Amino acid sequence: MSRLGAVGHKLYTGEVSLNFVGRRKLWYLISAVVLVIAIGAVLIRGLAFSIEFRGGVDFQAPVASGSAQNAIPGVRTAVVDTGVLGRAEPIVTSIGANQVRVETPPLSTDNIAKARTAIAKQLKVGEGQIDYSSIGPTWGAQITDKALLSLGVFLVLVMGVIWLYFREWRMSVSGLVALLHDVAITVGIYALVGFDVTPATIIGVLTILGYSLYDTVVVFDKVRENTRSISSGSRWTYSEAANLAVNQTLVRSINTSIIALLPVAGILFVGAGLLGAGTLKDLSLALFIGIAVGTYSSIFIATPLLCDLKEREPAMRALSRRVEQRRAGAAAKSAASGSAGPAAVSGTPGGAEGGEPAASGEDQGANGTRQSVPATSRAQGRPAGRPQSTSSRSAGRSQPQRKPRSTRRPKGHGR
Structure with a gap:
């Protein structure tokens, strides 16, 4: 899970x-x-379609002995032999293990009685044990x-x-x-x-x-x-x-x-x-x-x-075009950075290193490329663009200016 x-x-x-x-x-x-x-x-x-849709007579009878599945062929033959269906065939199925269902086309009252008697005789049960319902086509x-x-x-x-x-x-x-x-x-x-x-x-x-x-x-x-x-x-x-x-x-x-x-x-x-x-x-x-x-x-x-x-x-459609243009531009920048190699630092497009996303407007210069990173910043072991830190004592204090060597006074003179 x-x-x-x-x-x-x-x-x-x-x-x-x-x-x-x-x-x-x-x-x-x-x-x-x-x-x-x-x-x-x-x-x-x-x-x-079931009998509820096509109409007809539905007989349901218990099976006295044996299984309902084995009784199906005999019940079908008994109903057909009555001749009440003409050329039609009854639909005989089992309901559970000991009950049979017989579906026939619409029948008259006399034909219903004949079919009921035949089913009872075949299954060896009383006619009163056979339930039936007549459903009209309407x-x-x-x-x-x-x-x-x-x-x-x-x-x-x-x-x-x-x-x-x-x-x-x-x-x-x-x-x-x-x-x-x-x-x-x-x-x-x-x-x-x-x-x-x-x-x-x-x-x-x-x-x-x-x-x-x-x-x-x-x-x-x-x-x-x-x-x-x-x-x-x-x-x-x-x-x-x-x-x-x-x-x-x-x-x-x-x-x-x-x-x-x-x-x-x-x-x-x-x-x-x-x-x-x-x-x-x-x-x-x-x-x-x-x-x-x-x-x-x-x-x-x-x-x-x-x-x-x-x-x-x-x-x-316009959105799809913008997405395609943006991705095409990013792919072009990535390809250009790959061909330039790691030594090319100045003017490197956004996403040159490690597949980064294209640089945003804040990270780009006037020419649309990322600002170059001074090599001295990397040599000093600091992140590019971070200013040198000054001590708190010298902060805000003007530093003395050294004079050129040509204007310095030789030692031992002027006394």
Whole structure:
């Protein structure tokens, strides 16, 4: 932990810096490839919407003997043999170790009774032990419309809140693109693995969007702090200051994500995998994917995209030119001092020794170079430019003047 803390301190102070913003084209390419795969999975495989969205009849029955997983083929065959489904196929899954779930298209009351009797006979249980619920297609369509509406309202509110907080529309656009990126990848993974899209999935998606937004806002807040009044200076470009902000919040983002992923992974792999809880599986998968993808987008997508939009401003372009000119001048001075050698003292540009920064206006002479250092000062073992010290007794007292030898009186004369 101490080593991780030391790394975090170096990232925060800029002693160690990972160039996230400078390599943004690589991150864009990686995200583009993943998005193409995700969208292709949705178009080719499609999403497996649960019965709440498509409508139908949901049967749930206990298994008298054996495991529910072994009873699935027999239950499927028994329902198909009734002929109530026509050419449709029932969806039979297990709930836990001793319960079976059968989903069928919408059925009439008589057909529901026939299917119920067939399931009870196959599982050797009473018909009264089989619970069922009928969901009409209209109700499923309403659920779909409300889910899409809630997602749209959430995204609009996100843009408004970010703009009001930062007073910067580019941050709103970057945050929105990152959220859409997270939604697309999450939906694509659902299509790839074939998990049902249930109302719990929608809740999970909205939850991870809020988490991703929180992570992005934390990074943006540090970007704003680092870039405040940056246009009046010439030390950093906007992208460099934003990259420092990402590095400063990197350890916090990773730690927060790991802490959030651990319990979600426990729900997904232990609760849903071993216990077979369907609702937990739908919710935990959305949370697990969303937290991981949201952390990625807040670091690799949102801030680099913000820099792309911000660097288009005339003020930021002018800042980049000033920074380049300042660094080019410093490099030229450093090269000139290196070619002159250590013997060249007079007129040495600032930064000649040990890669020092260029001299400020106070350290430069009228010709724009650093004032020469007298060699006698160095020979006397004192720092250059420091005056000779005088004793307190002689301070302020006029010293006697020695006469030239030609005007001195010879000894022995004049008496």
